[in-house]
Amino acid sequence: MIGSLESKTPDGPLPEKWRKHQNNSKLVAPNNRRRFEIIIVGTGLAGGSAAATLGEQGYNVKSFCYQDSARRAHSIAAQGGINAAKNYPNDGDSVYRLFYDTIKGGDFRSREANVYRLAEVANLIIDQCVEQGVPFAREYGGLLANRSFGGAQVSRTFYARGQTGQQLLLGAYQALSRQVAAGTVRMFPQTEMLDLVLVEGHAKGIITRNLVTGKIEAHAADAVVLASGGYGNVFYLSTNARGCNVTATYRAYKKGALFANPCYTQIHPTCIPVSGQHQSKLTLMSESLRNDGRVWVPKKEHDRRSPNEIPDSERDYYLERKYPSFGNLSPRDISSRAAKEVCDEGRGVGETGRGVYLDFKDAIGRLGENTIRERYGNLFDIYERITGEDAYEKPMRIYPAVHYTMGGLWVDYNLMSNLPGLHVIGEANFSDHGANRLGASALMQGLADGYFVLPYTLPNYLAGQIGKRPAADHPDFKKAEGEVRARIKHMLDIDGTRSVDSFHRELGLLLWDKCGMARNAAGLQEAIERIPRLRQEFWSPNGGVSVLGNGETFNQSLERAGRVADFLEFGELMCRDALARDESCGAHFREEHQTGEGEALRDDEKFADVFAWEYQGNGKSAEPILHREPLVFDSVHLAQRSYK
Amino acid sequence: MIVAVTGVILILFVIGHLLGNLQIFLGPAWINGYAEHLRELGPLLWIIRAILLIDVLAHIYYTVRLAIENRRARPESYRRKDVVKASFASRHMVISGMILLAFIVFHLLQFSIRAIDPRFAALPHDPLGHYDVYSMMVLGFTSPLVSGFYILAMFLLALHLSHGSSSFFQSLGLNNKNLTPRLASAGRVFAWLLFVGYSSIPAAVLLGWVHLRSHS
Amino acid sequence: MNFKLKIWRQPSAASKGELRRYEIEKISANTSFLEMLDILNEQLIKSGEEPVAFDSDCREGICGTCSLTINGEAHGPAHPAAACQLYMRQFKDGETITVEPFRVRSFPIIKDLVINRGALDRIVQAGGFISARTGSAPEANSTPIPKHNSDLAMEAAACIGCGACAAACPNASAMLFTSAKISHLALLPQGQAERSRRVLGMVRQMDAEGFGNCTNTYECEAVCPAEISASFIAKMNREYAIASLRDRLGE
Known part of the structure; x- marks a missing residue:
């Protein structure tokens, strides 16, 4: 059973919360940090910056990515820019305004305190990135240039040509490389996380597959951080990279982590x-x-x-x-x-x-x-x-x-999921964008989480965990490893006739049609009926998926098959969430709920909540359980968006 | 870098050598006098010769070493390789250099050591008592075979330098984005001017513009 | 459109590879080159042959994952572009297209067209960064940087790390990659403190990885999808000369 859905948001006035929380957070002494092993899955803006910072603080970090280099994570493709309330253009910007624009842009479906913290640390990000050598655009006077972006009346977006994501990622990657050279971070490129390992209810490690040699390995740690990005590729066609997938977060979900707001897709x-x-x-x-x-x-x-x-x-x-x-x-x-x-x-x-x-x-x-x-x-x-x-x-x-998915694993103010030890950062968590993300704020959130939030909140968990790291041959690891091997074997043994991509395309088309830009109850119900059938077909020896080759070598079909198998389960969860959220808000548009002008019509009475789903198995009788975290708004007034 | 520096010294030599040789068009007195001046340098001439020798050897040694490293860097070659930008000259520096080396050996044997043509050693001094370099050159280049080889070698030299004479700016870090294409063009012009300059001598001899003069 | 393909197949790093012939038909001119390979793979799966392994991720030319030599040119004939930005309308109907991996000793082949470019990561680890502890940075606008320098740094920083420079270089040299990172950081005031250390460390690592040497053929800049100028190599040579001199003088 899950722990409570307690957000652990500190009390006090909004602008004081983060400072107060930092002051009250636990610390791990420098000489104790090297006794901790931290696993970080993903090397995008969030994972890369977290690994670099934690390594620099003296923790032993193991950093994993499926790409052949940490520098290729999909954050690299972001074009537009990164927001910060520096107010360099002198047009009246402030932390509060950045906070308000972000929470309004998210159609009032995110946590006030999280969003405020994001707006607060955004300025630090710009300082940090400039110091790392990120070549932001400048004016002739040599000072930083800003441009305006959707959803704001001020110019607060910093940019590096059309390649802001690339340049910020290279900054994080370079910081990470420095730690690799210093020996605090060990890189595991071309290594995919295939399961999360819980020991006595705590996330204490992962099972991975080396994509080159096919070797299945167990990695034990004191805490696990997922920074594995979004699930936009559930639609098959998206602006995401081909390799982006839901596997890491979905595996954690299957181990008990709550998946929040999966229907929020931009x-x-x-x-x-x-x-x-x-x-x-x-x-x-x-x-x-x-x-x-x-x-x-x-x-x-x-x-x-x-x-x-x-x-x-x-x-x-x-x-x-x-x-x-x-x-x-x-x-x-x-x-x-x-x-x-x-x-x-x-x-x-x-x-x-x-x-x-x-x-x-x-x-x-x-x-x-x-x-x-x-x-x-x-x-x-x-x-x-x-x-x-x-x-x-x-x-x-x-x-x-x-383009982007706002939903993700549920986390509290410390960015820890309901599973103790499991932290989730960047696009992989659900936290800061509510039902819709504003332009130039994805980069901001990834780096905020990795550089400036997680390194302060992680000790709240770690402080009580000295000496509790299990060995990687602990029975729980052996069990998880066995399950991973069995699943791979199963996939190779199906010996069907269809390619992995053909299943993926079919699922994508269905979701795009029923759970895309506009959704309605009938369509969602139909999808919830049809996805399990497609899943069944995938695993069936008659007309099922064909994965050639073997598990002991580099095998791209096998990699994709595993990811698509997870999408085939996750897609259903997404539709269930969209069906349960019987209102329109932000990017989630239920045709039943719209104003005369075709605007999303929120229902704040019933749905000013985070929906967090708990896995119960895949059978028909085992529907996931919905948990709700009420959203409390002390500082902002819930207004109807209007573009008249 | 060593290749570049040694290359620059050789370029300087090639320029000087051409200027000296072109004096043939001014008549025997000029060029023979020039040769005499060189000889009068005495020990200094030998120092220069030693430096050039060491320089050539270093240029070759390091180039060959780099070329071996470069081959090792791609053990399995492309089945199909198309060239996008690299010039013919830049891709054939080693082979043009090797043939030039053979030429240099021949050239030294012919004119410095005078081991090829017995007539050279037998030439009397000119009226001023200098070595008769003028007659030596004319005699040497009257043979179409020798002239042909000489012109071919100068062609290869030009090819070698059409890349090398601008390339060294890059290796020594002496250029930038704006300068590079200009230096490349200038390098090519320079190289082919050298070709014209050097080849003009055997050509003029063959065409009879420059001929033996009796010491009257 | 129909095409004849000659594709490098090599089951593993240790085994010998060969060019194998395939034919593919009815490809729309608007298909990207990599999608054409996807379609080929679907055909192969149907016929029970293992699909061709090739690398790609973002498929919009920014992640630097794709690494194909197409008709003898790194990333194919559509310079400046990565292989993923190449479309079949670039080719003639019925044309024979040869597809090989990037061939560089320091990029060993993993399978078919997939290579290991860890060498490039190790070059960056040897100094391709500015040591700026998280949270210790001064206010971003406290150091103005002339726009010209900042723009030039951006030009160098645009490198996507694909390794096409080394693949196209007749000598398999990775100078363009290395010089881009060195120049990017050397052009910024923040990068000055580690300037000498960086160039010495990175060049040493580059040599240790077994890349070839630069003979200034400029083939690298011609195929670079990010249009990195070879003038950065000149800059690196200059930086290296000064740094090694200072190093020898005991500074």
């Missing part, structure tokens, strides 16, 4: 649409394009004419029509859903009919091609590289895509 409205069945990945195009582009589809259904042959009178500029005041700049979720609607009506464009036009013809006419080239040249180039089309001549085709 859709980005301006991605390059799917071009064929075998597409493996969706590419994001900056939202800034909507400043000058006009969104439209043909008025007629299945109009196959080339866009330039369709006269203006036969075009439906649906965003301008439906939302006259915001028009093409309507918020992310609204424009995403509107695109889905017109495509559902059969008016979508492109080969697959899942796309809408983003037309720059008027803007080019008004401002000239050169101005457009200056503003968006690199984006037009990316578009042309992928689609082979020239967006100066022909309107761009765009479509929404899954």
Whole structure:
């Protein structure tokens, strides 16, 4: 049974909480730190920065990633920037405003104290990164430059060209490399966590598979930190990297950790649409394009004419029509859903009919091609590289895509899950973004957790654990290891006929359809029915998955099969959460709950809660148990979002 | 780096040597006088020769060592390898250098040690009592075979230097993003000017523009 | 579109590899090169042959995981781009395409087209960082940095660590990779304290890993997906010369 869902948020006024908590937190003396082993799974912004900082403090850290180098974690792909309330542009920014924008952006479904802490430490992150050599954009005077980003009225976003994620990750990776050289961190690249090991209810280690040699290994530690990222790839197509997966967090869930708010998944409205069945990945195009582009589809259904042959009178500029005041700049979720609607009506464009036009013809006419080239040249180039089309001549085709997942393992104010010893940071936890994440705040949260929160809160657990680390041949490890081996053997023995990817694609399409941009009870129920059947098929020798090769060598099919097997269970949990949350909030849009203008309609009376799910097995009779953590708002007033 | 530094010394020598040799167009008195001046340096000439010898040996030794390391760095070669930017010259420095070495040996045997052509040793001093370098060169280059080999070697020298003469700036860290393409072009121009300069002598001899003059 | 493929198959590091021929049909011009390999793998799985192992992750050219030599060019013919940014419309219908791994001794082959680039990590561990203890940093705007230096540092820092430079280099040299990191940090005021130590340590490690030497062919910058300039190699040479001189003088 789970422990209590106590958030352990310190009392006192909001701005005092973190300081107070730091002062009251336990400490581990420097000479005792080297007696502790810490396992960190994942080397993105959160995991990399945590491993570097804990190693620097003197702990023995083991750092794991599935990539061939810590530097390749998917944080690297973030383009936009990182927020901090430095108020360098002198436009009235403050920690409180950053906090308020973030909690409002999350549609009031996150913990006040966590979000406030995030806003507070954001400034430290900028200092730290600059000192590490992150080449943030600068002004001619040599000081740091800022730009504005969605959901804020101030300029508070720091950026490094279009590669902010890469540069921040390299900063963390370099700090990590320094600790590897110093011997405090041991790296395990190309090593995937396949199970969490509990000893007397405490998370004390993991079971891993070396992806190169296939060796299954047990690693014991005093505490386990998961920084394994989000689960956007449950949809098969997303802007995530191919390898991103839910396995680490899902395994922890199966061992008793609560999974919170899995239905909160963010859709980005301006991605390059799917071009064929075998597409493996969706590419994001900056939202800034909507400043000058006009969104439209043909008025007629299945109009196959080339866009330039369709006269203006036969075009439906649906965003301008439906939302006259915001028009093409309507918020992310609204424009995403509107695109889905017109495509559902059969008016979508492109080969697959899942796309809408983003037309720059008027803007080019008004401002000239050169101005457009200056503003968006690199984006037009990316578009042309992928689609082979020239967006100066022909309107761009765009479509929404899954981009980020706000849900994750439940954690308290110390970033510890309900399982003692198991800490979860970055996108892998549920904590700071509520039902929707604002632009440029994912990087902020990953680094906040890793550099400035976990290193202070981890001792609260560790202080009582001196000398309690089990040996890696403890019976509980042996048992978990045996289970992992059996599962791999099982997968190899299915000897079915379908590829792993074909199952993944099928699951993804189903979820995108039923649990994507817009959800309703009937669709979710259907998905909850269908996913177990698909799962059954996956494991069935008749028409099931085919994993060739063996477990003792490098085997990419086997790696993917394990991840997809977990997605096939997790997808169901996501739908259950979406069904149980009988309201709309942020990125979670239940068609039954909307305002006249198609806005998400929250139900604060019933749902101002975190939903945290407890695993009960996969059978029909064993539905997960829902636990609720009420969200208390002392400092902010719960307002209806309005973009009228 | 050693390769670059030794290379620079050799480039300086090649420039000086060309300037000296071109005096042939000014007549026997000039070039023979020039040769005499060199001889008058006495021990200094031998020091210069020793430095050049050591320099050449070092240049070759370190290049070969690097080339061996480079081969080891890719034990299994590509089945198909296309070149995107690297020039022909840059990819064939070792082979152009090796052939040049053979040439240098021949060249020294021919003109310095005078072991190839018995007529050289038999040449009388010129009216001023200097070695008759002028006649030696004219006699040497009258043979199309010798001239051909000489011109070929100069072609390879130019090829070698079309890369080497700008490459050393990179190796010694003496350039930047703006300078690099300019240095590369300048290097190529320099190398082919050397080719024109050096080849002009055998060409002129073969064409009869420069011919033996009697010591009257 | 239809293609003939010659793909390097090598079951493990120890075994011998060979180019094996495959044919693939009805590929849309909008398919990316890696998706074409995905489709090939689906075919292979159906026919009971083990799929071709190849590396990829972000598939948008930033993570540096993909590492294919396509038709003799690192990352294929669409420079500047990583292999994942290459689309089949780049090729002629019916063309024979040769796919090999990055061939560098210091990147041993794991299987088929997958290589181990741990050597690059070890070069960074040998000094490619600024020792800034978490929480000890001064206020970010306390040290202004001229925009020009900061922009130049960014150009060097853009390296995605794919190793194409070494793969394309006739000498399998990793100078472009190493010099990019050294230049990035040497250009910033924060990187000054460890400047000499860094260049000496990283160059020493690079040599110890068994990479070849730079002969200034600039093949590296021509294939670099992040457009890192070879002028950073010149900068590294300069940094190294000064640092070793100071080191010898006992500073």
